[in-house]
Amino acid sequence: MAARPVADSLLAYNPRDSYLWAFVVGVANTLRVAVIGIVLATILGTLIGISRLSANWLLSRFAAVYVELLRDIPLLLQLLFWYVLMQALPAARAAWRPIEGVFLSNRGLILPAVPIESPQLWVLAIAVLGVAVFYLIQRWLVAQQMRDGKPRPAWPFALGLIVMLPVLVSWLLGVSWTIEWPELRGFNFIGGLTLSPEYFALLIALVTYTSAFIAEIVRSGVQSVPRGQWDAANALGLRRSFMLRQIILPQALRVIVPPMTSQYLNLTKNSSLAVAIGYQDVVSVANTTLNQTGQAIEAIALIMAVFLTISLGISFFMNWYNARIALVER
Amino acid sequence: MTAITDMPEVPRAARRPQIGNPVLHWLRTNLFSSIPNGIISIVLLAILVKGVVGFGQWGIANAVWLTPANDSSACRAVRGLGACWAIIPEKYRFILFGTYPFDEQWRPALSVVLFIALFYLSSRRAFWRRELALLWIGLLALISVLMWGGVLGLSFISQDRWGGLPVTLILATFGLAFGFPLGILVALGRRSKLPAIRSLSVLYVELIRGVPLVNLLFMASVMFPLFMPAGFNIDKLLRAQIAIILFAGAYLAEVIRGGLQAVPRGQYEAADALGLSYWRKHRLIILPQAIRHVIPPLVNTFIAFFKDTSLVLIIGIFDLLTTAKTAIIDPGWQQFSVEVYIFVAAIYFVFCFAMSRYSRSLEATSGR
Known part of the structure; x- marks a missing residue:
């Protein structure tokens, strides 16, 4: 030990x-x-x-x-x-507070954070999946452009898969994304x-x-x-x-x-x-x-x-x- | 190898015709060529002014330059407002020479001067001859005599009293002097036709390059004694020196291998056709060309090394950084470590900056 x-x-x-x-x-x-x-x-x-x-x-x-x-x-x-x-x-x-919620003291840098637990992890996993699917779609779009020369915008897919989909899932499942603000209690920070x-x-x-x-x-x-x-x-x-x-x-x-x-x-x-x-x-x-x-x-x-x-x-x-x-x- | 300075410049915005005052024209083309550029310039100017004023107040206007010996009260009075440069005259002998006997400190000082002379002479093209190796051997022997003493009426000073700048220079220079031949051997080994020698060289280079120097130094200070016969104990400084030589050898080998690859095949074949033996072929034909090819990256490796010798702090050897760190343990002066670190950083900077300027000038002229 x-x-x-x-x-x-x-x-x-x-x-x-x-x-x-x-x-x-x-x-x-x-x-x-x-x-x-x-x-x-x-x-x-x-x-x-x-x-x-x-x-x-x-x-x-x-x-x-x-x-x-x-x-x-x-x-x-x-x-x-x-x-x-x-x-x-x-x-x-007497910590410095360059921005509200951020403390810089001899205890280190304290930042506001979003607690990540399993529901939030699922939403993040869906976002990662969205990135992977978007990558495949983009390759397909480029291949199409190589064939007929017409440019096809990829950003609607990016918006849909990487932003909208995780937002929708987290809204449907009711996952909360509250920000935890650090607080000074006694001699140290909490949260x-x-x-x-x-x-x-x-x-x-x-x-x-x-x-x-x-x-x-x-x-x-x-x-x-x-x-x-x-x-x-x-x-x-x-x-x-x-x-x-x-x-x-x-x-x-x-x-x-x-x-x-x-x-x-x-x-x-x-x-x-x-x-x-x-x-x-x-x-x-x-x-x-x-x-x-x-x-x-x-x-x-x-x-x-x-x-x-x-x-x-x-x-x-x-x-x-x-x-x-x-x-x-x- | 293409010199960086030969590469085309990135095209810049088309030059405006010069109108009126040349100062205004210069400002307009170089600082305010567009609105975003103007904003960047103003922000940077503000940072510059604030930084210079802030540092000026702390480092010059409010600073304490001299205090009576062993009295830091004047410094403590301005703490947080001004720098305490007085710590440098108070402690510089210890920072530069460690615990070397005070009255004998002219010896390490002279060694430092000899080291600088050695570096200067090695950098001159006129000295790039076979005799340079003799010069290195001669001067390094002279420095050893100066540091150790015990002959010519000099008193003997054991290695554990050495410290500061001479130790940093010794670790770097001896690391180079022994690491360089080792690097050449390993580079040749990596290109050898004998599989045993080749795989041994590859293993050595990859193992050493794969782990941090800190780990090698630990190994040298902890594991090395385990492999030695009982009762046989070699000095800590020498053990660290061996670790640095092994480390240097692996990195230099890779640089030299690059140079060997740049020598055209015809040179090897011509040497073979003349019936030269393997060693004569490399000594007379291949290596002189290969090393000339890689002088700029070699200098960059030396710079990296010189900085890396500071890691011996972790195993408690008194190099320049360790003496600086020890100097500020003194309770009266404890709060003024920033000043000491700036002083030591300036010493390292002077050495490294000189080498990097030199490397750049070599790159610019390497095509000739």
Whole structure:
């Protein structure tokens, strides 16, 4: 039995549970920071990469300074820096409230949340199903357009399947979507979603650091599309959004995806720095287990197995995606 | 390899003809070319002004620059309003050199200067010759003598007293000096015709690259002693150094393999036709070309490494980041960690920024 409680996690854990369960909780915590980190870093990195190419001088300078500053300082130092800032935040009673219902204090970030239980999960599952069906319909529509050249709008299907259908189902079944607002009671908050200072610092550090690398990848990807492609699209009189979506992006993605894969892997591996600030990811849990049991080889082999599995998973997914967008040569 | 600077620029909005004042013209084309652009510019300007004013007030106007030794009362008085830069003159000797004996600290200082000289000379094209390897061996030996002492009238200083910037530079440089030949061997191994050597190389590279460095460092500090004969104990710093060398070897091997693939087949065949042995072929013909191809990504790998040496904090080795973190444990100065982190970040930034500028200038001229 592990004597040390694992605070702040997706799955419940108490010190009387087994080491195996501690490991499972650790893996869940690693995945929680890695998956959300990858999504946020991709969005932020893409925005910054595009900003660097902006015609707006100030915006492109801002992006350049951001990239240069974050790339040249060790991630661990940035992480410690963010963590110190988190600890310097006011106490729960004097928490900052940037927006109504959001509290930022040395207890972490507290957000309003919608409690998700099985009825809500069913509705979400229907929405996911809607996305899958929409994807098939869109493929069919494109195939039709290939045959007779007439464009067919896909958005009514998207609206119907992804928005209207789940709304209708949740109305018919009477599923409630009440928002739970956090409240200050005594010295702590009740209700809402709490992101601990450790998790929040780790997430910010990983997202900002990785986004600087992703920005450079996106920039060089967009720049790798030959000028003639822009000129040709302009000459055809295509709208700018259509041109970016249908002509530039598909070509840029071929250059972007392979290095992006290694950034995703880096982010996942870097999440192990959590051990420095006491966030209970898989490496921290394994380290505690190792100290308590002395089973060094087993603990380290387990970490290796976990990371190799995650790495292989990301690699497989990205290779599949890469093959899908690859240039089809006759 | 195509240099990024050779790639075509993304077409921008057609240039407006210049009318009147050149300053206004520049503002109009670069900041206010359209309404959304104008809004972005104004928002960014507001952020910039607020940031500069805020930092100026905290970091310069309200800051405390010097206090009497061991007295942080002036700093505590301005806490939250101004920075306490006074912590840097108070603690810089410890942050830079750790617990190295105070009177002997000229030795690590001189080592740092030698390291910088070594990096500078290695970056000059005129020095890219075989003799460079001798220079590395000579200077690294000299630095070892300076740090350890025990000869030439220098007193002996054991490794557990070392700390700060020299340790960071030692971990990075020795990691490179030993990781590089290892990387070359593994890269050649991955392209070997012997299945045993090839699969061993692949296994090594994939295993090391698949796990975080933190895990390797744990392994070095916990597992390594288990495999050693009883009573045989090697130093913690050396164990971390070995982990970093193994880590470096795997990443450098992948970069070098890229370079080997870029050497045209004809070069291999020509070398074979001349009857050169495997080693002479690679030493004289293939490797010089392969390494030249991958110098910019090699420099980028070095930057990544230099930053990654900071992870030894987790196993308690006194590198630059660890000494900084230890310096602020002192109760009187505990609240001023942000200032110390900014100071250390500036040191890392100077090294990495210099390398990244250098890598960019190499990329720009690599076609020549």
